[in-house]
Amino acid sequence: MRDLTTPPRSRLERVLRSGRFAVTAELDAPDSADPNDVYQNALVLAEVCDAINATDGAGANCHMSSMGCCALLTRAGYEAVLQMGCRDRNRIAIQGDLLGAAAMGVRNVLCLTGDDVSAGDQPEAKRVFDLDSIQLLQVARMMRDRGVLLSGRKLRTPPQFFLGAVENPFAPPFDWRPLRLEKKVKAGAEFIQTQYCFDVPRLQQFMRRVRDLGLHERVYILVGVGPIRSYKAAEFMRDRVPGVWIPDAVMQRMAKTPKLQQAEEGKRICIEIIQQVREIEGVAGIHVMAYRQEEAVAEVIQRAGLLPRRPRSHGDRINQVIQTTRTDSVRCVLSS
Amino acid sequence: MVTHMKEARRMPGAEWLKNHPRWLERAYLFSKRIIMKAYPVMKRIHPRFANWLMVRSEEVLKGWVFNCQMCGQCILHSTGMTCPMNCPKNLRNGPCGGVRPNGHCEVIPEMPCVWVQAWERSRTMLIFADDIKVIQPPVNRTLQNESAWVTMIEGRDVQTPKGWGWDA
Numbered sequence A: 001m002r003d004l005t006t007p008p009r010s011r012l013e014r015v016l017r018s019g020r021f022a023v024t025a026e027l028d029a030p031d032s033a034d035p036n037d038v039y040q041n042a043l044v045l046a047e048v049c050d051a052i053n054a055t056d057g058a059g060a061n062c063h064m065s066s067m068g069c070c071a072l073l074t075r076a077g078y079e080a081v082l083q084m085g086c087r088d089r090n091r092i093a094i095q096g097d098l099l100g101a102a103a104m105g106v107r108n109v110l111c112l113t114g115d116d117v118s119a120g121d122q123p124e125a126k127r128v129f130d131l132d133s134i135q136l137l138q139v140a141r142m143m144r145d146r147g148v149l150l151s152g153r154k155l156r157t158p159p160q161f162f163l164g165a166v167e168n169p170f171a172p173p174f175d176w177r178p179l180r181l182e183k184k185v186k187a188g189a190e191f192i193q194t195q196y197c198f199d200v201p202r203l204q205q206f207m208r209r210v211r212d213l214g215l216h217e218r219v220y221i222l223v224g225v226g227p228i229r230s231y232k233a234a235e236f237m238r239d240r241v242p243g244v245w246i247p248d249a250v251m252q253r254m255a256k257t258p259k260l261q262q263a264e265e266g267k268r269i270c271i272e273i274i275q276q277v278r279e280i281e282g283v284a285g286i287h288v289m290a291y292r293q294e295e296a297v298a299e300v301i302q303r304a305g306l307l308p309r310r311p312r313s314h315g316d317r318i319n320q321v322i323q324t325t326r327t328d329s330v331r332c333v334l335s336s
Numbered sequence B: 001m002v003t004h005m006k007e008a009r010r011m012p013g014a015e016w017l018k019n020h021p022r023w024l025e026r027a028y029l030f031s032k033r034i035i036m037k038a039y040p041v042m043k044r045i046h047p048r049f050a051n052w053l054m055v056r057s058e059e060v061l062k063g064w065v066f067n068c069q070m071c072g073q074c075i076l077h078s079t080g081m082t083c084p085m086n087c088p089k090n091l092r093n094g095p096c097g098g099v100r101p102n103g104h105c106e107v108i109p110e111m112p113c114v115w116v117q118a119w120e121r122s123r124t125m126l127i128f129a130d131d132i133k134v135i136q137p138p139v140n141r142t143l144q145n146e147s148a149w150v151t152m153i154e155g156r157d158v159q160t161p162k163g164w165g166w167d168a
């Protein structure tokens, strides 16, 4: 059972506890050193979701770090989810980063293993994988609840995190996935974001097992969805992005659509999936991912009838921050 | 495409053995009993040789059957008699989300995912089938290249960092 006696640690947790169907969205970290590139993307997403995930080298490609993005987002008053992968850091770096993130006001952390370096643009890199995602979860939980580092050294102020993990119900071994989810919950996961769902029957099967295990009452499950831009993009995702499963029915639907209407068809498929997913008992929300298509994400969420989202973004504050970063004086805003 | 990673190496006959993990389970318990008795004696006679012998025989024997990577803290019986260090991501607690639809590894496409195999094999085990649900602590990298048999006898393989568990 969930521990509801402690006050919620983040806005996202508050939304989930209230029982409202939650929406999170993924921000594409820019290939840029300009904070405005982050804010521009965030501006669109913040209107339509409860929290923004900053990816951690998605697909093992190098982008602005999740830490950097989250620092900018929290600074502007957004609810950010820090994605922490095990591919690039050993346990020393991970714990240090967790403390740093907490100090900057990040309250949601998503612990994941991460795509292998071979999937990305720099396959020559050394893979680290010192911890795995479940160990990372436990380490983060121990830092929070016991106020110690892995070595046992005390923290003066422990970080306050709402801890998340990922799961992929669409990859084998299928009958182990729910049990692995249980392991993650035991290790400390309080919310789950899944891989892209294009196969609702398989998700239903997964959720049935999850409910049998009683996990839906212990962890909030947000199902990953996203609009496909074109048939080509679908093919790329299916063949090249690790862990994405697109059934033939969806592929055929995209293939049959004329090229110019494929983007629209992709959105329609996504909305249909959202509506089906909402009906499944134990699903607490959705997590919308779409590479470089913030507008499409916003449109899908709106057309699926999931607006308005509250708490609304701090619209005025963000505009102010964008203005001031342009003139290079963020400090004014922070001190005001 | 053939990947030349050491994780992908498989020796003849080893797959058959691993697909019949009930034998290996018994062999594990049996060898544990023998080693627990024999090693302290050997150590008293010649500690350096005893240790050398353990490391070498483990390298050869477990290297052949399990493609053992000599992590020095063996959890084979909790992972369906499939060595988790053969996972290119070194995962100790189960598969990542990148397993291909055909059950193969994300990193080494021609190799079946270690964890898919581990799960299937653990289902046929009699004694340690449910040990796969146990949360495994972070790997102690200082034990690399030591004999897991020796560290087990000395109890060093199950020592976890102070900040890991509740009752540490």
Ligand code: SF4
Binding pocket: B062, B066, B067, B068, B069, B070, B071, B072, B073, B074, B075, B076, B083, B084, B085, B086, B148
């Ligand atoms: S000692 Fe470590 S590397 Fe060797 S078989 Fe056991 S788990 Fe694998």
